[in-house]
Amino acid sequence: MPQEMRSPIESGCPDGFQYMHPTMRRNYGLWSHHDHPRPGVLVHYAHSGDEIWTVKCATQRILDVFTLRKLCQIGDDFADGYIHFTIRSNVEYVVDSEDKVQPLIDAIEEAGFIVGGTANSVATLSHTQGWLHCDIPGTDASGVVKSMMDELIDEFKECNMPNRVHMTTSCCQINCGGQGDIAINVQHTKPPRIDHTQVGNVCERPSVVARCPVAAIRPAMVDGKPSLEVDEKKCICCGACFPPCPPMQINDAEHSKLAIWVGGNHSNARGKPTFQRLVAAGVPNNPPRWPEATAIVKKILNTYKADAKDWERINDWIERIGWPKFFEKTGLPFTKYHIDNWRGSRNSLNASTHIRF
Ligand code: SF4
Ligand code: SF4
Numbered sequence: 001m002p003q004e005m006r007s008p009i010e011s012g013c014p015d016g017f018q019y020m021h022p023t024m025r026r027n028y029g030l031w032s033h034h035d036h037p038r039p040g041v042l043v044h045y046a047h048s049g050d051e052i053w054t055v056k057c058a059t060q061r062i063l064d065v066f067t068l069r070k071l072c073q074i075g076d077d078f079a080d081g082y083i084h085f086t087i088r089s090n091v092e093y094v095v096d097s098e099d100k101v102q103p104l105i106d107a108i109e110e111a112g113f114i115v116g117g118t119a120n121s122v123a124t125l126s127h128t129q130g131w132l133h134c135d136i137p138g139t140d141a142s143g144v145v146k147s148m149m150d151e152l153i154d155e156f157k158e159c160n161m162p163n164r165v166h167m168t169t170s171c172c173q174i175n176c177g178g179q180g181d182i183a184i185n186v187q188h189t190k191p192p193r194i195d196h197t198q199v200g201n202v203c204e205r206p207s208v209v210a211r212c213p214v215a216a217i218r219p220a221m222v223d224g225k226p227s228l229e230v231d232e233k234k235c236i237c238c239g240a241c242f243p244p245c246p247p248m249q250i251n252d253a254e255h256s257k258l259a260i261w262v263g264g265n266h267s268n269a270r271g272k273p274t275f276q277r278l279v280a281a282g283v284p285n286n287p288p289r290w291p292e293a294t295a296i297v298k299k300i301l302n303t304y305k306a307d308a309k310d311w312e313r314i315n316d317w318i319e320r321i322g323w324p325k326f327f328e329k330t331g332l333p334f335t336k337y338h339i340d341n342w343r344g345s346r347n348s349l350n351a352s353t354h355i356r357f
Helices: 022-026 065-078 098-110 141-151 153-157 196-202 205-211 291-307 314-321 323-330
Strands: 031-038 041-046 051-058 090-095 167-170 182-188 217-222 225-230 256-262 277-283
Touching (some): 065 098, 141 291, 205 217, 205 225, 256 314, 277 291, 277 323, 291 314
Antiparallel strands (some): 031 041, 041 051, 051 090, 256 277
């Protein structure tokens, strides 16, 4: 008898249906319309006459077990036992009738969480894993997020913006995090400092040489030991060499700064994607509250709120008024750092689609 083939082991994303509220599952694909009765609350009406009420609240994203249990307990007690996390680290509770909404909101607020983040509000800032999971961070992105959201709490709770505002942070200069209406990204401003006593013990030198996008790293012998050297004229201070070789230290309390970019947006049914543009460079990376970066972000948001037409995203608004007016209205200085005059890209930038490690 032929041997039965074994069924494949599912190791990908689990089936989302099992986590859905039964009313949501029953009406899947059969919704009629939705409404936004108040900030933080959405209601969806199904053709069958069923309703789903969604209440959204913010978390600090990096959650301890105690807080997670507290959030789940609220779900068990007030939201039919269901809880969803959104990609911006918010929590959504779903109930099937209006009379369950207010007790749910009261329980959320009593536990210290904030309801909001829907429609034309400032959504929770997103940030990348940073110190918790990653080997490259140049700053504490979670700290930047916490400080800024503390100051923007009213913009999260109310819907006063012309359209939705997504903000992102990133804790290094090269990878995730930098795509949003406003992005706060790390900016290194000096080449790495090399600890030559460690390079030979810790780093695989060919991988480090291959990492550099502008071919600025060469193998070298220093004090009779194998090490590396950096051509500082070529180095663009990107920090890509630090993860495969921690002795190439680039994080620096004084020289690692923040930069603020605006206008990044994904494509949608009406428009093409737009790239972010640098609007403030060399902003102090100043923990624990980052007041300088927060002041710039608030200035941009307040100008956008006062000047944009209804439903214009930040990139639409700037497109309409033009960049000179953007700098004029926000009062941000336009400096030489805003001009992209780097001529090395054609010849030396690693622009191939092949990943080389
Ligand atoms: S932004 Fe950079 S440092 Fe932060 S998690 Fe992503 S890759 Fe790591
Ligand atoms: S910081 Fe970037 S450009 Fe400079 S040496 Fe390292 S990888 Fe190359």
